[in-house]
Amino acid sequence: MARESSRSRSRDRSIDRSTELLERARELIPRAAQTNSKSPAQFVQGVSPTHVERAEGCRVWDVDGNEYIDTVMGLGPNMLGHNYPAVTEAVEDQLGDGTAYSMPHSLQVDVAELIVDTVPCAEMVRFGKNGNDMTALSAKLARAHTGKDVIATQGYHGWPDVFMSAGPLNRGIPDAVGDYTESFEYNDIESLERIFEDHPDDVAAIVTTPVNLSAPEDDFLERVREIADREETLLVFDEILTGYRYALGGAQEYFDVTPDLACFAKGISNGYPLSALAGREDVMRTIEDDDFIFSMTYAGEAASLAAAKACITEQIERGDVHDHIWRQGRAIRDGYNELAEEHGVDHLTECVGMGPRPNATFEDGDGADANLLESLFMQEAHKGGVLFAGSHLPSYSHADEDIEEMLAVYDDAMGVLAEAVESGTVESSLEGKPVGASLREQLGEED
Structure with a gap:
């Protein structure tokens, strides 16, 4: 079944529940998150989700019900994929016997x-x-x-x-x-x-x-x-x-x-x-x-050991896990760079790194700050349904069609970036606070 375009999805998108949770979290949790790399400051507040609800395979759903292709996979641990059946079953079996x-x-x-x-x-x-x-x-x-x-x-x-x-x-x-x-x-x-x-x-x-x-x-x-x-x-x-x-x-x-x-x-x-x-x-x-x-x-603790036994065993028995990760990572990296060249912004952004860990980088240029360029690209990727955070950690659950959909969203985002660079409107095109803004800035308060 064909998926709707990233731009049509973004029109119906809301992050109201995320915003509410962020306001509560900042009163209770320093930096509003337990991991710095997952904190709101790493994203474009007002556009990016702040809390997720569930995940399956290579996709996550935020607390407002928006669906995303996950590029970071929990900062790398979910190498086989979220809720991977063999691992989940092993953990469920172990839970009955204690942990x-x-x-x-x-x-x-x-x-x-x-x-x-x-x-x-x-x-x-x-x-x-x-x-x-x-x-x-x-x-x-x-x-x-x-x-x-x-x-x-x-x-x-x-x-x-x-x-x-x-x-x-x-x-x-x-x-x-x-x-x-x-x-x-x-x-x-x-x-x-x-x-x-x-x-x-x-x-x-x-x-x-x-x-x-x-x-x-x-x-x-x-x-x-x-x-x-x-x-x-x-x-x-x-x-x-x-x-x-x-x-x-x-x-x-x-x-x-x-x-x-x-x-x-x-x-x-x-x-x-x-x-x-x-x-x-x-x-x-x-x-x-x-x-x-x-x-x-x-x-x-036994539940995590059961997960590890299933995870390593699955890699041994499948035999193609690492080849798959390398292949999908190269496809992301090479596809990203081809899009940057097509849109004429390859001097501003590039995806670098080896297959298991390609990383999108941004450079100052054409009167635009690298952080603002990254923030605008992230904004458009999130609106399009890709949970982009710069680093890509492909999993065994990222199928070819997922990579194609990801790159289609990146194509749209790259187009918005190129237009904003040409017109000098990168900063004004942001619909939220850029990456790195403090929590108070993100919530519209003075820091």
Whole structure:
């Protein structure tokens, strides 16, 4: 059945219920959301929805009943798709037997075995609930195992003090913590070498995302592995986003570079709260030492473990999950860029990144600010029925027709963007507050 055009859908669209919930949320919840990337400030208030009601496959419905193709999939966890049948059934079956027990559930062993069987670096596994749990544990464990103090870090690894202390978001962290955290740049091996020059024999771990929007260059990952071996330092891959997304064994399998430890979360349980640290047995057994502690009440919660077992098993049995994600991501990226060129705005916006994670970027130009360009494009995408937020994290549930519909909406949005740029009306074309506006600004109050 043919779908109505994005512009005809937008005429009947309302976000009244979203607006009401936002007004209530700002009185009760700091930033009005539990996750910064999902907060109202990340969207165009007055146009974008603020709260969702339900989701199925690659689609979500907001609290006003508007339907969207989801491009972000909960920031990546729903890799198979929202409410994916095999995962939902496994969780429902487990709920009948309970979720939190006074002793470990057998699923802990089952899921640990699956991770060891699929992840190159995995010899032992510990579970948590969030990516933060695992990145913080990796740093603490590296220090305990090596007897060294400094953490060399690249990329975003959540909000633990050990990683935030060296950056701009360090309020509330004692200065002394930052003395033992040093940052380096991706694809810049010299910036990593300088850390070892400044802290000889005292770097416990190199913690890095194995791939960002740009692929590794000049054997970057291999050279990082060589430095870790040379300096007797642990190499930790933050695979919170890349794990089970780039390949069954994560980015370490895809790039054929094996770390000593790896952090997982978003790809292992399809939307249920579970994370894992996997790695070398000798390193992981340091957790057993009498003077080391890592313990969480809910780390072995059975419903999420059931989801993880079903999620990983589905990837193994289907066999084409990762090929599908790569293919759909490339189609989004290439289709977006073709549309930008057709509309003459390819100098202002481009979709970059590898297949599993294409990301739309915007640049200042033609008298228009990049943030306003992104806000206008987002506005039109949301009105057209695509939950656009810049980053795209395709799922196994994104069918060819969904990508075609997404690109049709992007075609309309790109046309509006091009017209506004040509006429100099980008800012005045916005029907709400741009991305980044404070909550008070969004609600029409003075900040």
